[in-house]
Amino acid sequence: MAMAFGGQGPKSHKGHRPVLLRETIELLAAERGGWFVDCTVGLGGHSEAILQTSSDTQVLGIDRDEKALGLARRRLALYGSRFRAVHADFRELTRVLATAKVGQVRGVLADLGVSSLQLDSPERGFSFRHEALLDMRMDMSRGETAAELLGRLSEVEIANLIFAYGEEPRSRRIARAIVQQRERGHPVATTTDLAQAVERAVGKGNKRRIHPATRTFQALRIAVNGELENLDRFIVSAVDHLEQAGRLAVISFHSLEDRIVKRTLQKLAGRCQCPPRLPKCICGAAKKVEILTRRAIVPGRQEQAENPRSRSAKLRGANKI
Numbered sequence: 001m002a003m004a005f006g007g008q009g010p011k012s013h014k015g016h017r018p019v020l021l022r023e024t025i026e027l028l029a030a031e032r033g034g035w036f037v038d039c040t041v042g043l044g045g046h047s048e049a050i051l052q053t054s055s056d057t058q059v060l061g062i063d064r065d066e067k068a069l070g071l072a073r074r075r076l077a078l079y080g081s082r083f084r085a086v087h088a089d090f091r092e093l094t095r096v097l098a099t100a101k102v103g104q105v106r107g108v109l110a111d112l113g114v115s116s117l118q119l120d121s122p123e124r125g126f127s128f129r130h131e132a133l134l135d136m137r138m139d140m141s142r143g144e145t146a147a148e149l150l151g152r153l154s155e156v157e158i159a160n161l162i163f164a165y166g167e168e169p170r171s172r173r174i175a176r177a178i179v180q181q182r183e184r185g186h187p188v189a190t191t192t193d194l195a196q197a198v199e200r201a202v203g204k205g206n207k208r209r210i211h212p213a214t215r216t217f218q219a220l221r222i223a224v225n226g227e228l229e230n231l232d233r234f235i236v237s238a239v240d241h242l243e244q245a246g247r248l249a250v251i252s253f254h255s256l257e258d259r260i261v262k263r264t265l266q267k268l269a270g271r272c273q274c275p276p277r278l279p280k281c282i283c284g285a286a287k288k289v290e291i292l293t294r295r296a297i298v299p300g301r302q303e304q305a306e307n308p309r310s311r312s313a314k315l316r317g318a319n320k321i
């Protein structure tokens with residue numbers, strides 16, 4: 001039974017607004033019912049909107065952040081057995097589906113990146129706006145913190161990381177400042193330590209522009225959480241788990257991520273990704289999907305004004321053939 005799904009849907013959950021909500025639900029065609037996997041359930045905004053489209057819809061919600069998962073479970077308890085939550089990395093999708101005894105699914109959603117809960121929880125160490133230990137792990141039960149990573153890597157490795165994941169042209173100067181601080185016996189341990197090291201290296205910047213440490217924080221967060229690792233493989237695996245006419249929707253928040261999403265979807269649509277000089281295709285492109293978004297869908301002016309964090313969002317989707 002189809003249910004009404006109005007406008008932008010549930011606007012906020014303690015300040016959190018799901019990005020591109022209406023567009024994502026339309027792209028997933030969630031009103032058809034069946035199993036949907038929300039690979040990044042976060043606070044459950046998109047999951048709730050999916051569940052509201054039809055009483056025949058079920059959602060398997062995955063998140064690597066146990067705290068977010070707990071909040072989503074509470075929020076979505078009213079949907080009973082139609083919502084199930086699993087603590088895992090979405091790159092473990094095959095195992096998660098097998099354990100949950102869910103076969104081919106009608107839709108898969110990945111709303112990549114960090115949640116507002118993570119950014120706004122001072123103790124998580126994601127933001128230079130709050131003084132905290134430099135942690136940045138989405139899954140606090142495992143892995144190395146950002147401070148540990150900066151304590152272990154060489155100056156060149158730090159510079160390469162900040163350049164590659166933050167697209168920061170002043171990465172060498174910043175890496176030097178971080179390592180100098182370590183050599184003086186005061187390794188960068190907190191968000192303030194890192195923001196100050198960046199400011200020492202590149203200045204305080206122009207107040208009207210982004211904070212000078214923005215790119216460095218982004219780079220570290222991507223590295224700590226391995227955000228780009230196997231993203232392409234995850235997309236291929238998500239498509240493998242879709243039934244025919246199943247839909248995939250991916251929302252990304254920075255160009256590095258979006259590039260991987262775009263290229264992987266093109267390859268899955270059968271478009272060869274090999275360099276033009278190669279005489280023969282070796283990338284293995286085979287037509288498995290039809291791309292539904294020739295250009296990425298981006299938030300309209302109103303959404304950007306109401307939710308500045310949505311500004312960099314890009315939604316891409318595909319239909320399995």
Ligand SMILES: C[S@@+](CC[C@H](N)C(=O)[O-])C[C@H]1O[C@@H](n2cnc3c(N)ncnc32)[C@H](O)[C@@H]1O
Pocket residue numbers: 016017018019039040041042043044045046047062063064065068088089090091111112113114115116138
């Ligand atoms: C942008 S938020 C999702 C917000 C969600 N769509 C909502 O409406 O509340 C991204 C979430 O994905 C989770 N996440 C990021 N990478 C993940 C991964 N590889 N595996 C599982 N969860 C991941 C983060 O912990 C975060 O909670």
